[in-house]
Amino acid sequence: MDKIVAGVIGAGRIGKLHINNLKANPRVRIKMVSDIFADKLNEWFKDSGVEQITKNYLDIFEDAEINTVFICSPTDTHANLIKLAAEHNKHVFCEKPISFDDRETIKAYEQIKKAGVKFQVGFNRRFDKNFKEMKTRVKGNKVGDVHLLKITSRDPEAPNLDYIESSGGMFMDMSIHDFDMARYLLDSEVKEVYAKGATLVNPAIGDKGDIDTAIITLTFENGALGVIDNSREAVYGYDQRIEVFGNGGALVADNETSTNLKYYHSNTVEMDQPLHFFLERYNDSFISETQEFVDSIINDRETEVAFTDGIMAQRIAQAAKESYETGKPVKVNNEIG
Amino acid sequence: MDKIVAGVIGAGRIGKLHINNLKANPRVRIKMVSDIFADKLNEWFKDSGVEQITKNYLDIFEDAEINTVFICSPTDTHANLIKLAAEHNKHVFCEKPISFDDRETIKAYEQIKKAGVKFQVGFNRRFDKNFKEMKTRVKGNKVGDVHLLKITSRDPEAPNLDYIESSGGMFMDMSIHDFDMARYLLDSEVKEVYAKGATLVNPAIGDKGDIDTAIITLTFENGALGVIDNSREAVYGYDQRIEVFGNGGALVADNETSTNLKYYHSNTVEMDQPLHFFLERYNDSFISETQEFVDSIINDRETEVAFTDGIMAQRIAQAAKESYETGKPVKVNNEIG
Amino acid sequence: MDKIVAGVIGAGRIGKLHINNLKANPRVRIKMVSDIFADKLNEWFKDSGVEQITKNYLDIFEDAEINTVFICSPTDTHANLIKLAAEHNKHVFCEKPISFDDRETIKAYEQIKKAGVKFQVGFNRRFDKNFKEMKTRVKGNKVGDVHLLKITSRDPEAPNLDYIESSGGMFMDMSIHDFDMARYLLDSEVKEVYAKGATLVNPAIGDKGDIDTAIITLTFENGALGVIDNSREAVYGYDQRIEVFGNGGALVADNETSTNLKYYHSNTVEMDQPLHFFLERYNDSFISETQEFVDSIINDRETEVAFTDGIMAQRIAQAAKESYETGKPVKVNNEIG
Amino acid sequence: MDKIVAGVIGAGRIGKLHINNLKANPRVRIKMVSDIFADKLNEWFKDSGVEQITKNYLDIFEDAEINTVFICSPTDTHANLIKLAAEHNKHVFCEKPISFDDRETIKAYEQIKKAGVKFQVGFNRRFDKNFKEMKTRVKGNKVGDVHLLKITSRDPEAPNLDYIESSGGMFMDMSIHDFDMARYLLDSEVKEVYAKGATLVNPAIGDKGDIDTAIITLTFENGALGVIDNSREAVYGYDQRIEVFGNGGALVADNETSTNLKYYHSNTVEMDQPLHFFLERYNDSFISETQEFVDSIINDRETEVAFTDGIMAQRIAQAAKESYETGKPVKVNNEIG
Missing domain, CATH: 3.30.360.10 (Dihydrodipicolinate Reductase; domain 2)
Structure with a gap:
């Protein structure tokens, strides 16, 4: 693999930031972005470098080409999205915190571990x-x-x-x-x-x-x-x-x-x-964190911020x-x- | 009064420091220093600018000319020396801490208040x-x-x-x-x-x-x-x-x-x-603290570090x-x- | 025009630097690079983002698609290359100095002025x-x-x-x-x-x-x-x-x-x-200087470093x-x- | 000798500055100051630490006790004052410049050399x-x-x-x-x-x-x-x-x-x-320069700023x-x- 195929869930401030950085990364193809306010994002979408936009994040999980998801939606949605990613065998970059609840976080951790996919939490600093x-x-x-x-x-x-x-x-x-x-x-x-x-x-x-x-x-x-x-x-x-x-x-x-x-x-x-x-x-560190995450997938190595760091x-x-x-x-x- | 007459109790590191600074102060006459190791201080005493040296701090309290004492001896001696100063109606500059015991400190405070003498604690910073x-x-x-x-x-x-x-x-x-x-x-x-x-x-x-x-x-x-x-x-x-x-x-x-x-x-x-x-x-601040203390006596004003600050x-x-x-x-x- | 088509003359240190920066500029297509040592540049060329490589700079001038040349060859070649650019009606970014000889420089200036093409000299700072x-x-x-x-x-x-x-x-x-x-x-x-x-x-x-x-x-x-x-x-x-x-x-x-x-x-x-x-x-300034140059062509405005600045x-x-x-x-x- | 006896010529800004610094130097007795405006200096003189004040600088040269003169008068008076100092065998601290004229300066230099007195020029920095x-x-x-x-x-x-x-x-x-x-x-x-x-x-x-x-x-x-x-x-x-x-x-x-x-x-x-x-x-350097000058006299060593430095x-x-x-x-x- 010399390029990951990415789906981004959530196109708020931080989601857009990551998309913008991923766009400049030659090792990333941003296939899809989902956002519940997708309707209002047409103008932004045009130059976003993303191929498709959807209101439904399930479209991302069901896309066979997409091998990596970037979770940029509100914290209370993270646990479910991580579970879906594990089930669909997709690598996960997840914004912090993973969850407000420790038991929920541990459960998500177990799912990711079992799936054997890469996981990085967004401690950009x-x-x-x-x-x-x-x-x-x-x-x-x-x-x-x-x-x-x-x-x-x-x-x-x-x-x-x-x-x-x-x-x-x-x-x-x-x-x-x-x-x-x-x-x-x-x-x-x-x-x-x-x-x-x-x-x-x-x-x-x-x-x-x-x-x-x-x-x-x-x-x-x-x-x-x-x-x-x-x-x-x-x-x-x-x-x-x-x-x-x-x-x-x-x-x-x-x-x-x-x-x-x-x-x-x-x-x-x-x-x-x-x-x-x-x-x-932290502009540069946001760029580096996803570059490093992408690199860890392509070169099949440990991510630089582990799930346990989030826990x-x-x-x-x-x-x-x-x-x-x-x-x-x-x-x-x-x-x- | 345009000059105070000082006695210094304790000629260790901090005592010597104050004496050296007081020597350069034209508004101070350093009449006496007491130290239990007075015997070993002859060499230093020669150029110290102090007129007399004694092993017995009572000599200082009993000297009618001395109107101000600088207490630079170990902390456990302070309370007694402050009491003596209050009894002999002498102004007091006292190194920190005043005492390790709050009740003892409060008692000393009452004595000073009653005597109406100036008191400054050595918070030089x-x-x-x-x-x-x-x-x-x-x-x-x-x-x-x-x-x-x-x-x-x-x-x-x-x-x-x-x-x-x-x-x-x-x-x-x-x-x-x-x-x-x-x-x-x-x-x-x-x-x-x-x-x-x-x-x-x-x-x-x-x-x-x-x-x-x-x-x-x-x-x-x-x-x-x-x-x-x-x-x-x-x-x-x-x-x-x-x-x-x-x-x-x-x-x-x-x-x-x-x-x-x-x-x-x-x-x-x-x-x-x-x-x-x-x-x-803090060289300059040590100089200033005693200059200000001397000034508070000569101009009969509040000292810049009160007894209560020490408490x-x-x-x-x-x-x-x-x-x-x-x-x-x-x-x-x-x-x- | 929303994209310039560039030819780069000279792939030494500074030529490669500009090519690398231009590659990341979405408004630039780097069609050709010329270098007399083109034979030795195969390895570098592969990932350079340039479409063609040639030993002969005339190939660049004769390419009808190329509308902009970046002159990164030794100073003594600049005057002739500028003349060719003016004749072929191509915009010019030229490394400093333009020439060692004032008369030669002025002649080149007249040619550029007559041709009415954009010209920027490489004062990146x-x-x-x-x-x-x-x-x-x-x-x-x-x-x-x-x-x-x-x-x-x-x-x-x-x-x-x-x-x-x-x-x-x-x-x-x-x-x-x-x-x-x-x-x-x-x-x-x-x-x-x-x-x-x-x-x-x-x-x-x-x-x-x-x-x-x-x-x-x-x-x-x-x-x-x-x-x-x-x-x-x-x-x-x-x-x-x-x-x-x-x-x-x-x-x-x-x-x-x-x-x-x-x-x-x-x-x-x-x-x-x-x-x-x-x-x-000056990494960032090298990026900015060609971005600004490209922008001046696309938006048909004055370049930020004029020919006369070089003179x-x-x-x-x-x-x-x-x-x-x-x-x-x-x-x-x-x-x- | 453990103390110099000083005369200061000129009580303008720089003269007063030196007097103030010399006053705090235990190795200096400031016997006399001369100034043509001596009449107007009574208030300042009181706390100056100087013993006598005069309108006539000759009083300083004729005083047998004074062994050192500080020349703080206008530049055009320096050469004559240096000559007098050499004749009266007094050490000289002279403000810069020594003179506006090179020949005059060299002449003064020869006089000082012949007299064998100390000389320091006021390069305080x-x-x-x-x-x-x-x-x-x-x-x-x-x-x-x-x-x-x-x-x-x-x-x-x-x-x-x-x-x-x-x-x-x-x-x-x-x-x-x-x-x-x-x-x-x-x-x-x-x-x-x-x-x-x-x-x-x-x-x-x-x-x-x-x-x-x-x-x-x-x-x-x-x-x-x-x-x-x-x-x-x-x-x-x-x-x-x-x-x-x-x-x-x-x-x-x-x-x-x-x-x-x-x-x-x-x-x-x-x-x-x-x-x-x-x-x-340069407050501290003004203090040091005269301290060092006094020290060079008392310990009979070279001054730290030679006459030739002035030249x-x-x-x-x-x-x-x-x-x-x-x-x-x-x-x-x-x-x-």
């Missing part, structure tokens, strides 16, 4: 050049034994309240990327979580039962401690910084900016703000939520099945 | 130009309502094990500066602490019942959340960074270095490491210790008396 | 995001009237001596990019040049009659002064910095790096070196050479024809 | 921690053989027009510091200068026969090339940067700022401007002026006597 290099150096012992991990992860603006309701909550929706990054960088499981949350950005978020600000302490199996600080709204842009500290030194990754210009004038000295949001900041990040998110609600540290179950 | 400016801007609403405070505070090397034993533990000895900085920058009391600690630098520190690495989550009365990360050993130098984040923006203070040179060569690009330790990093920082340290030991968040009592 | 933004801000009066322009431009390693001989000399080969950048950023012609050169990197370069190090002072028609410093060998990588200073402030563009990681360890603090050389540093940059290079040889400042002729 | 460390590293071969030196030196605002008239011109008044820095960092004489100047800040400066903007190319005896860019007015503060580039790498010294805070908000990201002017930027910097300034006026490069005479 692993493919960012700064964090990838950081991981390489941590693994190469540049900081020695890791003692502390610090992740700052702040969105530029809170999502709308409708989204909040269906998001699974800040830990499951937003912090989950940081939980994955923590596991990725340290190659160690999180064994305990303590999460302190608050509603400081917008009280209406609290009315929806969610929070918008948090400090989350992680304890890793290898003894290291970690801390994540999250906010739904940093007025200066998307703030994405990471630091790994060990007995051999520290590595610090700063924000990316549009240009590196410094502007000196009579009032102050200015630099660019951090790139606005994930589409700008573990979700369990940390669930533990964080429980900790926030109970006011106590919560153990994370790292056993699968 | 408040006088650092970066943090002072940060405070000014936070107060000036440059970041709006504060949502998150982050303090990184790491020593370049762990103290020797003997010191560990008498230090009161890492929270009381080291983190206490960060607790004071947190209160100082946010102008808000800490109402709850959760501390996660570990012994990652040196297991022998654990054998002494102490820790060397910690992540401490603070909840402030004004709703803000804070996090402090501490390590007893950063191999690259004294790491002292602070960030205040609010709904109007963020302020970030980085480390100070010896020079700002960048060195580009065939292997890498190099910058200076952070200044080695507190003597280098509160200690209570946070005690709460952190309790949290670390119990594995639960702990409320901080902010009522005096 | 104009398309770099940092410098483009700098130009936008200078034009937007962010630094007020420009007083000083400073360009640092240093290669990571000297080219081989054979190349030196046919390069036209450092001013014409390397500094020419800086001369164009100077004119681009300031929107003003250079009226006088003073160049001081030296052979400090490698005496063998001097033996070939060239230099490897220079400081070039520019005087602009608008009164501003400029300075370029060049070296053929910066051991730490490709050093490309620019600063524009005026009565309203200054804009400074620094080098780009592979990652923004800082690495603190027991010996020093390290950052990434500048990106190694022009292929890494002027070459004249500054010639003046610099004369200044270096005579030890005197030299006036630049800014009249065409 | 040599004592700046950044540039001192840069020199140490250049000397320690960190950049290998130096190929290029770049100095940016811009004042925050042009001096008033009266001062311009008596200043000796920008090269002699302002660039002279850069000429000394160039010689200091490279340990090599300048053999040729080419200066391009302009009046871009304020045409009235041109009316006074001076310039306010310049680019100066230096050729060193060791083969290196250098460039200085000067402006009388950088609206963002005092811009003082240096870069040394060689075949082993490059060292870059950036501006100093008041704090290292970064401020991220909804419009931009801000940093501190460079320190405002020389009093702020050479002036000759480069004179050559720069001639180059600017003639439009040609000018050789610098490096022979004394």
Whole structure:
């Protein structure tokens, strides 16, 4: 095989993003996209690089040529779609989180394992050049034994309240990327979580039962401690910084900016703000994650983000939520099945 | 009064540091220093700028000319010395912590209040130009309502094990500066602490019942959340960074270095490491703290670090210790008396 | 027209680079490439995205479908190829310099003007995001009237001596990019040049009659002064910095790096070196320059780098050479024809 | 001798600065200050730390106790004062330039040499921690053989027009510091200068026969090339940067700022401007230069800035002026006597 035949389920913001990136990948033929609002997508479809559009995702599963599905629909549809993919023996790229429910996630995991198809979950930040290099150096012992991990992860603006309701909550929706990054960088499981949350950005978020600000302490199996600080709204842009500290030194990754210009004038000295949001900041990593996924299918190798990575990040998110609600540290179950 | 007459109790590292700074202050006459090892200090005494040296600190209290004492002796002697100062109506500059015991501290506080003398506790970092400016801007609403405070505070090397034993533990000895900085920058009391600690630098520190690495989550009365990360050993130098984040923006203070040179060569690009330790990093703030203290006496105004600041920082340290030991968040009592 | 049909003359390093970029451009069909070493290019040709390969560039001119030629052959062939393109009514993208001889260049210019085809010269740096933004801000009066322009431009390693001989000399080969950048950023012609050169990197370069190090002072028609410093060998990588200073402030563009990681360890603090050389540093600008060129053809608009831009940059290079040889400042002729 | 007895001639801005620094130096007794406006200095004199004030500088020379004079009066008085100092066998610290006339300077040099007294010229920037460390590293071969030196030196605002008239011109008044820095960092004489100047800040400066903007190319005896860019007015503060580039790498010294805070908000990201002017930027170096001068007297060693350093910097300034006026490069005479 030198080309995969892809079907994409869901043509919202993230679905369109993946389609656009896949279009430029010479090893991908995008045969079909399904979306319940397919009617409204005619204009976009014309230049999308996709051959067919349908309202019914079953068309994708029933197409014998399509060997790979990209699941970009809402989280509550994922489990069923994964089951269908396993039944139809199609490889799966699935957006995060896989599911809000651990038992459902494990069931999907078993189905995929049994089918023997490739599976990758959409933790795109692993493919960012700064964090990838950081991981390489941590693994190469540049900081020695890791003692502390610090992740700052702040969105530029809170999502709308409708989204909040269906998001699974800040830990499951937003912090989950940081939980994955923590596991990725340290190659160690999180064994305990303590999460302190608050509603400081917008009280209406609290009315929806969610929070918008948090400090989350992680304890890793290898003894290291970690801390994540999250906010739904940093007025200066998307703030994405990471630091790994060990007995051999520290590595610090700063924000990316549009240009590196410094502007000196009579009032102050200015630099660019951090790139606005994930589409700008992680553009390259979104391209890389599907390139790597396609490569893992064509060369029949392990994907770079396993199903179990999705399971573990979700369990940390669930533990964080429980900790926030109970006011106590919560153990994370790292056993699968 | 245009000059204070000072007595200094304790001529260890910090005592000598203050004496050296006071010597250059034209508004200070250093009449006497007491130290139990006075015998071994002859060489140093010659150029110290101090008029007399004694083994007996009572000589200082009994000297009618001396109107101000600088308490630089071990923590377990502070309470008694403060009592004596109050009885002899002398102003007091006291190194942190005031005492390891809250009741003892409160008693000393009552004595000082009754005597009506000036009292300043040695939280020198408040006088650092970066943090002072940060405070000014936070107060000036440059970041709006504060949502998150982050303090990184790491020593370049762990103290020797003997010191560990008498230090009161890492929270009381080291983190206490960060607790004071947190209160100082946010102008808000800490109402709850959760501390996660570990012994990652040196297991022998654990054998002494102490820790060397910690992540401490603070909840402030004004709703803000804070996090402090501490390590007893950063191999690259004294790491002292602070960030205040609010709904109007963020302020970030980085480390100070010896020079700002960048060195580009065939292997890498190099910058200076952070200044080695507190003597280098906070040199100017040590000078300023006693200058300001002297000024508060001469101009009969409030000192810039009140006795209650010492009490509160200690209570946070005690709460952190309790949290670390119990594995639960702990409320901080902010009522005096 | 929604697609150009391209022929590329010369498949050396820069020719291959453009072909690779054009291949990814949906508005380009690369019909033919010519190279005198076509025999040796079979392996590369297979995945090149080019339809035909030939040893004879005349095949390109004689192909009626091809409407655009990319001239990527040695400089001494450019004038003849431009003449042929004008005769065959084909649009031209031509690598810099257009020619080593001003009269020859002007003749080619007249031919292109008469033919009315599009022409763009390969000053790719104009398309770099940092410098483009700098130009936008200078034009937007962010630094007020420009007083000083400073360009640092240093290669990571000297080219081989054979190349030196046919390069036209450092001013014409390397500094020419800086001369164009100077004119681009300031929107003003250079009226006088003073160049001081030296052979400090490698005496063998001097033996070939060239230099490897220079400081070039520019005087602009608008009164501003400029300075370029060049070296053929910066051991730490490709050093490309620019600063524009005026009565309203200054804009400074620094080098780009592979990652923004800082690495603190027991010996020093390290950052990434500048990106190694022009292929890494200006990768995006090479993509943009041909995208913009293609767009100017399809939308029948002016190209972003005019023929006259090539003429002027070459004249500054010639003046610099004369200044270096005579030890005197030299006036630049800014009249065409 | 463990203390020098000083007389200071001239209590203008720079005289007062030195007096203030000398006052804090325990190895200096400031016996007398002379100033033609002594009448107006009563208020300042009270806390100056100086014992006597006089209108007549001869009082200083005739005082047998005074063994050292600090010449802080206008340049045109220097030669006579140096002669008097030599006759009265007093050590001399003299502000730059020593004189506007080379023959006069050489004569003063001969007198000092004959008298055998110490002499230091006020090139304070040599004592700046950044540039001192840069020199140490250049000397320690960190950049290998130096190929290029770049100095940016811009004042925050042009001096008033009266001062311009008596200043000796920008090269002699302002660039002279850069000429000394160039010689200091490279340990090599300048053999040729080419200066391009302009009046871009304020045409009235041109009316006074001076310039306010310049680019100066230096050729060193060791083969290196250098460039200085000067402006009388950088609206963002005092811009003082240096870069040394060689075949082993490059060292870059950036501006100093008041704090290292970064401020991220909804419009931009801000940093501190460079320190405002020389009093702020070079405060520490002014302290060090007289400390070192005093030390050279007490320990009878060479001063760190020799009389010949003053001569050479002036000759480069004179050559720069001639180059600017003639439009040609000018050789610098490096022979004394």
